Amino acid sequence: MSSWSAPTCTSGLNATVELPGSKSITNRALVLAALADGPSTVRGTLRSRDTNLMLGALEALGVEVRVDPASDTTVSLAPGPLHGAEIDCGLAGTVMRFLPPLAALAEGRVRFDGDPQARVRPQTTILDALRALGVAVTGDRLPFVIDGTGNVRGGEVTIDASGSSQFVSGLLLSAARFDEGLVVRHEGPPVPSTPHIDMTVEMLATAGVAVDTSEPNVWNVAPGPIRAVDWTVEPDLSNAAAFLAAAAVTGGVVRVPYWPAVTTQPGARMADVLAAMGCTVEHLDGTLSVHGPEVLKAVNLDLRDIGELTPTIAALCALADGESELTGIAHLRGHETDRLAALTTEITRLGGICTETEDGLRITGTTLHGGTWESYADHRMATAGAIIGLVTPGVVVDDIETTSKTLPDFPGMWTKMIGQE
DSSP states (O other), rough: OEEOOOOOSSOEEEEOOOOOBBBBHHHHHHHHHHHHSEEEEEESSSOOHHHHHHHHHOOOHEEEEEEEETOOEEEEEEEEEEEEEEEEEEHHHHHHHHHHHHHHTTTEEEEEEGGGGGGSOHHHHHHHHHTTTTOEOOOOSSSEEEESOOOOOOOEEEEEEETTTTTHHHHHHHHHSSOOOEEEOOOOOOOHHHHHHHHHHHHHHTTTEEEEOTTTTEEOOOOOOOOOOEEOOOOHHHHHHHHHHHHHEEEEEEEEEOOOOOOOOOOGHHHHHHTTTEEEEEETEEEEEEOSSSSSOOEEEEEEGGGGHHHHHHHHHSSSSSSSEESGGGGGGSSSSOOOHHHHHHHHHTEEEEEEEEEEEEEEOOOOEEEOOOOTTHHHHHHHHHHHHHTTTEEEEEEEGGGGGGTTHHHHHHHTTTTTT
């Protein structure tokens, strides 16, 4: 791990930033391609640690993976008989939660493990669901083992998905390949990040799999084939959030081209957040532009559906005028790190005012000072430190390399954006 002195840019920011593909769309497309009835090609594939781990896992399970030598973002996949394997999840929630149902369709033992920080992330919801469907599972957290028999009975399962929408998506992605299909029922507090489930349902529909969502908190998938699809991946709008936030804190302008007019990506909501904080936001000819205000406004926001944006928004609130309250995000205590505790610690360390509430954060904007900003091996924490460092001299972000989880070269893109390349 290395420390990174966050560059400052107090004025004059004027940049266009092209973002690589969406991690969420990429990893869903890769799983669907692995289960499809023929070969698929995924164009615009994000090549980051999380997606490379997914590609490696699918290849280990028996999927033929071919990367176009002319462009490593074009990847072709041909399904094959699934078999036992060793799976490295790293810190990727999509790998540790999307692949166990797929691994249950393999013949043989599939062992999952990952980074030390991943071993404390909740897994029992997805693993107990598989047990209820007759799958042999050993363990409740990483490392765990699935002994596949080549098929899964399917049927109906009731889960509490209030810890992560990934539990629902992970089951739905493989459900059509189960003998009886699958009915997933959620019982418990509201499911967070529901736009990610909408994304899963929409992508399944594109692959010819209908998901009946007519009953609230119930998803019904009939058994049947998953059609091979040639996917084109949108830019990652959640990764765009940090770059757009740079315009907000410096009073400058940042443009992101290829911004989709319609999308299921939760990151698109960042535009509304920035507008609420006083930014001027324009979407014209496929480009989203954000012009920062002279003074950022404090906000009261329910972030349940867009919890992944919390570190970015918290960084903005720490620099805003007044007291902000962010709610609906208790589930972030089970992400890459306990993000609520981490944000409270790091904002306070730099002289800020931040306290935890039962389901969120209360942050009062004030003048911050330099110091070390710990990333906790969490990519969103690292980029939050970079945002604060833009207008706070002397901020040093530890382990900036953790951003490679979803962005191959965040430090290079950041310095290029502010003209310090």
